[in-house]
Amino acid sequence: MGIARGYQRSQALAVAAELGIADLLGGGRRTVGDLATTTGTDEPSLYRLLRALASIGVFHEDDERRFSLTDMGELLRRDHPQSVDPAVRMFCADYQWRAWGELSHSVRTGGNAAVHTLGTDVWEHRRRNPQDGVVFDAAMRTMADSYADGVLAAHDFGTYDLVADIGGGTGTMLAAVLDAHPAVRGILAEQPEVLAGAPVVLDAAGVADRVTLVECDFFAEVPKGADAYVLLRVLHDWVDEDAARILRRVREAMDPSARVLIIDAVVGPPNEDPLTKFLDMMMLVSAGGRERTEAEWTALLEETGFRLESIVPAGPGRAVIDAVPAG
Numbered sequence: 001m002g003i004a005r006g007y008q009r010s011q012a013l014a015v016a017a018e019l020g021i022a023d024l025l026g027g028g029r030r031t032v033g034d035l036a037t038t039t040g041t042d043e044p045s046l047y048r049l050l051r052a053l054a055s056i057g058v059f060h061e062d063d064e065r066r067f068s069l070t071d072m073g074e075l076l077r078r079d080h081p082q083s084v085d086p087a088v089r090m091f092c093a094d095y096q097w098r099a100w101g102e103l104s105h106s107v108r109t110g111g112n113a114a115v116h117t118l119g120t121d122v123w124e125h126r127r128r129n130p131q132d133g134v135v136f137d138a139a140m141r142t143m144a145d146s147y148a149d150g151v152l153a154a155h156d157f158g159t160y161d162l163v164a165d166i167g168g169g170t171g172t173m174l175a176a177v178l179d180a181h182p183a184v185r186g187i188l189a190e191q192p193e194v195l196a197g198a199p200v201v202l203d204a205a206g207v208a209d210r211v212t213l214v215e216c217d218f219f220a221e222v223p224k225g226a227d228a229y230v231l232l233r234v235l236h237d238w239v240d241e242d243a244a245r246i247l248r249r250v251r252e253a254m255d256p257s258a259r260v261l262i263i264d265a266v267v268g269p270p271n272e273d274p275l276t277k278f279l280d281m282m283m284l285v286s287a288g289g290r291e292r293t294e295a296e297w298t299a300l301l302e303e304t305g306f307r308l309e310s311i312v313p314a315g316p317g318r319a320v321i322d323a324v325p326a327g
C-alpha cells in the first residue's frame with residue numbers, strides 16, 4: 001500500500017518546494033497562519049499539507065500548529081549547499097508528471113511516454129519552455145555537486161592536461177575536477193542554451209580562466225585533443241543507437257592515448273538496486289534512454305571502438321566506467 005500511495009508523498013513534497021516553505025522556515029518556527037498569509041494559500045489546506053509532511057519527517061509540528069525544519073527539511077532550503085529543491089521540482093515538474101502518467105504507453109509499445117503525451121521529447125520541451133530548462137539545469141548542478149567527491153575519489157584526474165566534459169551541463173563537475181587539480185585545464189562542450197549558464201558556475205569556483213566553452217551538438221562533433229573525455233549522466237539519456245553515435249563522435253575526436261570516462265549507473269543484480277532500476281524507468285518514460293548492465297556497457301563500448309578498462313564505484317547508483325580506444 002505504501003508503494004501504491006507513493007505519488008501522494010512526491011506531489012506533497014513538490015508543492016511544499018514550489019511554495020518555498022523550507023526557506024520561509026529558515027529563520028525558525030512559524031505558525032501556519034503566518035505561512036498561509038506569506039504564500040497566499042488557503043490556511044486550512046496548507047495546514048493539512050504541512051502536517052502530512054511533518055508526519056513523514058520533512059517538517060516538525062508542535063502543539064500550536066507551528067512548523068519548523070527537521071534535518072531532512074533543511075535540505076529543501078534553496079540556500080542549502082546540498083539543496084534538493086531543484087531536483088524535487090525537476091522530478092515532479094508538470095511535464096515529468098504527465099510523462100509518468102503515460103508509463104503504460106511505454107510498457108505496452110516501447111515508445112517514449114514523454115513524446116507520447118507532450119508531442120515532443122523532453123529536450124525539445126525544455127528548449128521551448130525555458131523555465132523547465134532552468135530547473136533541470138539547476139537540478140543537474142546540485143546532483144553533480146553531490147557526485148563530485150565520489151567521482152574524484154574514484155578516479156585520478158591529476159594525470160591529465162586537458163579534460164573535456166561533453167554534455168557537461170553548466171560545468172559543476174568540471175569545476176570540481178579543476179578545483180581539485182590546479183594544473184588541469186578543461187573544455188565544457190554543451191548546447192548553447194545550457195552553456196549560457198556556465199560562466200557563473202565556473203567563476204564562482206574560480207576556474208573560469210582554465211575552461212574553454214564550446215557550443216556543441218554531440219551527435220555532430222565534439223572538441224578534439226583532450227586527454228580525457230567525461231560523459232557524466234549523458235549516455236543513459238539515449239537508446240543504444242544514439243549512445244553509440246555520441247561515443248563514435250568522441251572516438252573520432254580522440255588521440256589514441258586519450259580515454260573516455262563514462263560516469264553513469266551500472267545496473268545491479270536481480271532483486272537489488274532500486275535506485276538504478278527506477279532511474280531506468282525515468283529514462284524509459286522521460287529522457288528516452290536506459291540504464292545499462294556491465295555486459296551492456298562492455299558491448300556498447302566494443303561496438304564503438306573502445307575497450308573497457310575498469311568500472312570503479314563512485315557512490316550510490318554511479319560508477320566511473322573507464323575505456324580506451326581499442327587496438
Ligand SMILES: C[S@@+](CC[C@H](N)C(=O)[O-])C[C@H]1O[C@@H](n2cnc3c(N)ncnc32)[C@H](O)[C@@H]1O
Nearest residue numbers: 140144167168169190191194216217218232233
Ligand atoms: C542529464 S544531463 C547531464 C548534465 C551533466 N553532465 C551533469 O551530469 O550534471 C545531459 C546533458 O546533455 C546535454 N545534451 C543533450 N543533447 C545534447 C546535444 N545534442 N549536444 C550536446 N549536449 C547535449 C543536455 O543539455 C544536458 O546538459
